[in-house]
Amino acid sequence: MLRNEIEVIAKKGFDVKSVRNDFPLLKRMVNGVPLVYLDNAATSQKPQTVIDSLIQYYTFDNANIHRGLYFLSELATDQYETARLKVKEFINAMSTSEIIFVRGTTEAINLVASSMCRAKHFKDGDEVIISNMEHHSNIVPWQLMGDRKKIGLKVIPITDEGELDLDAYEKMINPKTKLVSVVHISNTLGTVNPVKKIIEIAHSHGVPVLLDGAQAIPHIKIDVQDLDADFYAFSGHKVFGPTGIGVLYGKTEFLDMMPPYQGGGDMIRTVTFEKTTFDDLPRKFEAGTPNIAGGIGLGAAIDYVNQFDRKDLVIHENSLLEYATSELLKIEGLKIIGTAKEKASVISFVIDGIHPYDIGTIIDTDGIAIRTGHHCTQPIMKRYNITAAARASFTFYNTLEEVDLLVRGILKVKKMFA
Numbered sequence: 001m002l003r004n005e006i007e008v009i010a011k012k013g014f015d016v017k018s019v020r021n022d023f024p025l026l027k028r029m030v031n032g033v034p035l036v037y038l039d040n041a042a043t044s045q046k047p048q049t050v051i052d053s054l055i056q057y058y059t060f061d062n063a064n065i066h067r068g069l070y071f072l073s074e075l076a077t078d079q080y081e082t083a084r085l086k087v088k089e090f091i092n093a094m095s096t097s098e099i100i101f102v103r104g105t106t107e108a109i110n111l112v113a114s115s116m117c118r119a120k121h122f123k124d125g126d127e128v129i130i131s132n133m134e135h136h137s138n139i140v141p142w143q144l145m146g147d148r149k150k151i152g153l154k155v156i157p158i159t160d161e162g163e164l165d166l167d168a169y170e171k172m173i174n175p176k177t178k179l180v181s182v183v184h185i186s187n188t189l190g191t192v193n194p195v196k197k198i199i200e201i202a203h204s205h206g207v208p209v210l211l212d213g214a215q216a217i218p219h220i221k222i223d224v225q226d227l228d229a230d231f232y233a234f235s236g237h238k239v240f241g242p243t244g245i246g247v248l249y250g251k252t253e254f255l256d257m258m259p260p261y262q263g264g265g266d267m268i269r270t271v272t273f274e275k276t277t278f279d280d281l282p283r284k285f286e287a288g289t290p291n292i293a294g295g296i297g298l299g300a301a302i303d304y305v306n307q308f309d310r311k312d313l314v315i316h317e318n319s320l321l322e323y324a325t326s327e328l329l330k331i332e333g334l335k336i337i338g339t340a341k342e343k344a345s346v347i348s349f350v351i352d353g354i355h356p357y358d359i360g361t362i363i364d365t366d367g368i369a370i371r372t373g374h375h376c377t378q379p380i381m382k383r384y385n386i387t388a389a390a391r392a393s394f395t396f397y398n399t400l401e402e403v404d405l406l407v408r409g410i411l412k413v414k415k416m417f418a
């Protein structure tokens with residue numbers, strides 16, 4: 001597709017120039033030139049409304065929640081619980097009691113691993129199915145459980161294009177399989193996994209499914225009931241909210257049977273030295289003073305995203321993906337890692353004879369921020385026989401001009417190494 005054709009599609013129903021004005025950081029200069037921020041898979045920039053919500057909270061509304069009977073405490077509690085309601089509606093959960101606030105995707109998966117291993121759900125010798133494209137946060141928590149229960153990890157292989165081998169997956173399920181835990185969109189390959197099908201297969205064997213939605217949440221509309229996901233984990237900072245806040249969605253039937261993850265204040269009903277009884281969901285899983293400002297900020301981020309028709313965002317991001325892919329592939333010696341049919345706007349690449357760190361460092365001098373390294377997915381690096389890759393990840397505030405700048409930057413790197 002020609003660039004001007006893409007431009008027409010990209011602009012339909014969506015004005016990227018005006019959207020960029022909502023994000024103050026995008027106006028920043030780096031090394032004397034305007035920033036080109038292409039590391040959105042690592043974290044997204046924040047709209048002014050999210051920043052304002054944090055300032056408002058700390059300037060005027062700060063108090064601890066769930067425990068004071070005075071005005072400010074009730075106000076803070078109300079704002080925090082309203083944020084939970086916004087999350088519930090954002091992902092179409094059945095009830096706010098299924099929304100557990102955590103620090104992020106990593107903590108959400110650790111919570112499920114830790115709590116489920118203490119519940120009767122798992123016994124020694126049981127198995128969890130993950131995939132070859134998991135972020136370390138969906139590998140290591142299961143390995144850490146080894147000192148509690150001897151859980152075997154089964155790994156769904158991936159094809160050269162970066163798609164899950166679903167036949168192999170189906171064959172892996174056996175009576176020992178107690179959970180399938182897979183990534184919705186890969187942060188390295190960009191692959192959008194067929195999670196509905198994965199869930200259908202698991203459920204036909206009576207096995208629950210956890211989805212790591214860290215990368216999916218900013219890109220696609222999530223409906224946990226339509227997916228029939230048993231658990232869904234995501235981080236606020238990837239969806240234009242603050243760091244240090246995230247969500248574990250879980251179906252009540254599972255959350256009810258799972259013991260608390262941590263103990264402390266705010267999660268109990270009665271405590272004696274002999275015995276403690278626990279609060280109802282979701283408080284049972286939220287020990288201690290939470291990230292109140294973070295929760296409120298996440299609510300503001302959801303309000304921000306909700307003002308758009310998500311289809312417009314997807315169209316814009318797809319046009320960036322398509323244009324960037326075709327322009328990058330014109331560069332001699334550049335290979336894209338991850339060429340699945342269903343892809344989000346994440347492009348990992350390597351260039352013959354040039355280390356990704358050199359690419360990242362040199363283009364940074366032109367204000368272009370991309371990620372380099374293993375992207376917390378060392379098993380993917382091993383699968384493709386590489387040690388590192390460069391990664392440009394786009395979101396709806398990125399532009400075709402920024403793609404041009406990226407390509408120009410890479411050509412400059414190539415010239416230096418020629």
Ligand SMILES: Cc1ncc(COP(=O)(O)O)c(C=O)c1O
Nearest residue numbers: 104105106135137187214215235
């Ligand atoms: C697919 C995926 N899963 C999990 C995580 C971990 O997220 P967090 O560090 O916010 O907990 C990330 C972060 O990059 C990710 O991309």
